[in-house]
Amino acid sequence: xxxxxxxxxxxxxxxxxxxxxxxxxxxxxxxxxxxxxxxxxxxxxxxxxxxxxxxxxxxxxxxxxxxxxxxxxxxxxxxxxxxxxxxxxxxxxxxxxxxxxxxxxxxxxxxxxxxxxxxxxxx
Amino acid sequence: xxxxxxxxxxxxxxxxxxxxxxxxxxxxxxxxxxxxxxxxxxxxxxxxxxxxxxxxxxxxxxxxxxxxxxxxxxxxxxxxxxxxxxxxxxxxxxxxxxxxxxxxxxxxxxxxxxxxxxxxxxxxxxxxxxxxxxxxxxxxxxxxxxxxxxxxxxxxxxxxxxxxxxxxxxxxxxxxxxxxxxxxxxxxxxxxxxxxxxxxxxxxxxxxxxxxxxxxxxxxxxxxxxxxxxxxxxxxxxxxxxxxxxxxxxxxxxxxxxxxxxxxxxxx
Numbered sequence: 001x002x003x004x005x006x007x008x009x010x011x012x013x014x015x016x017x018x019x020x021x022x023x024x025x026x027x028x029x030x031x032x033x034x035x036x037x038x039x040x041x042x043x044x045x046x047x048x049x050x051x052x053x054x055x056x057x058x059x060x061x062x063x064x065x066x067x068x069x070x071x072x073x074x075x076x077x078x079x080x081x082x083x084x085x086x087x088x089x090x091x092x093x094x095x096x097x098x099x100x101x102x103x104x105x106x107x108x109x110x111x112x113x114x115x116x117x118x119x120x121x122x123x
Numbered sequence: 124x125x126x127x128x129x130x131x132x133x134x135x136x137x138x139x140x141x142x143x144x145x146x147x148x149x150x151x152x153x154x155x156x157x158x159x160x161x162x163x164x165x166x167x168x169x170x171x172x173x174x175x176x177x178x179x180x181x182x183x184x185x186x187x188x189x190x191x192x193x194x195x196x197x198x199x200x201x202x203x204x205x206x207x208x209x210x211x212x213x214x215x216x217x218x219x220x221x222x223x224x225x226x227x228x229x230x231x232x233x234x235x236x237x238x239x240x241x242x243x244x245x246x247x248x249x250x251x252x253x254x255x256x257x258x259x260x261x262x263x264x265x266x267x268x269x270x271x272x273x274x275x276x277x278x279x280x281x282x283x284x285x286x287x288x289x290x291x292x293x294x295x296x297x298x299x300x301x302x303x304x305x306x307x308x309x310x311x312x313x314x315x316x317x318x319x320x321x322x323x324x325x326x327x328x329x330x331x332x333x334x335x336x337x338x339x340x341x342x343x344x345x346x347x348x349x350x351x352x353x354x355x356x357x358x359x360x361x362x363x364x365x366x367x368x369x370x371x372x373x374x375x376x377x378x379x380x381x382x383x384x385x386x387x388x389x390x391x
Contacts, residue, residue: 004338082128099127
């Protein structure tokens with residue numbers, strides 16, 4: 001899965017860096033112009049489901065490593081229903097974008113404007 | 124604030140999913156069914172999550188997967204997110220409980236049987252399914268084909284071939300996910316990518332024709348559905364199923380297409 005995610009970021013002009021190979025934490029960055037440096041922190045989950053300790057670890061990682069412009073928790077396997085995702089978000093403190101890897105290309109295509117108003121309260 | 128969905132809407136898409144698991148004798152690789160069903164689950168799930176609808180001809184290998192995704196991703200919608208179309212040739216064998224187990228989440232259109240023989244008779248079966256497919260195509264605005272039974276030498280018209288041909292006749296954009304095998308794969312040998320009217324480049328269509336990577340196929344389709352304005356413009360057939368009037372209607376002048384509408388015996 002990290003390979004698919006890396007390929008997607010790189011094809012959209014991002015540089016890809018592994019921050020912690022064991023924990024599958026990555027950083028993608030690009031400078032679309034001299035005044036803007038975009039940095040995205042990502043965790044590629046190994047699990048088909050969103051495993052609670054994994055998202056907690058991602059929270060801790062973001063606190064210690066510093067946040068980018070966006071923080072992505074990317075999962076694989078079956079697409080999870082929205083109700084389940086809402087429950088997961090409610091139980092965590094950090095602001096994250098939780099997406100299936102199939103949703104990533106549309107997000108990057110939009111240059112993150114597809115985030116729009118599709119947010120739910122967490123913090 | 125956290126995000127669990129993109130600000131993307133597929134609500135104008137009624138996507139016909141054409142296909143079935145091929146007979147085991149026609150499998151070109153072990154576990155061919157797995158790849159096809161994974162595609163059906165992931166693709167229909169993501170379409171339903173973002174407001175699109177799935178239209179299907181009620182094949183027993185795909186239908187339970189599609190219904191499950193609808194219950195997971197789109198159970199809270201005002202209009203049921205699935206349209207199933209079934210010939211009376213099969214519907215007459217369903218119990219009320221079996222019909223109810225679909226119509227809680229899906230609209231179901233039953234089309235008339237043509238001929239007085241049974242499913243085993245190729246002529247009755249072909250003619251009844253041609254009528255069913257004419258309604259099926261009228262209920263969708265875009266067609267995605269995957270897998271599909273070959274029906275080599277048994278006198279039965281392959282469903283994917285007939286549905287893709289009808290969709291072409293109607294000017295609907297078509298996508299052939301050929302890399303997962305079945306009749307769709309065979310169709311890719313005779314249809315040029317540029318003739319599919321789907322606004323994808325030939326190169327990307329050829330990826331769909333040949334790759335067996337389920338994630339890559341869904342990725343290409345979702346990215347395109349989410350972002351292509353030309354696809355959105357071409358997926359607007361003027362004559363289509365109107366759930367309010369329960370008939371197939373020409374949206375330009377409001378006239379009912381009596382011929383195709385007359386094929387519908389009942390709807391749930």
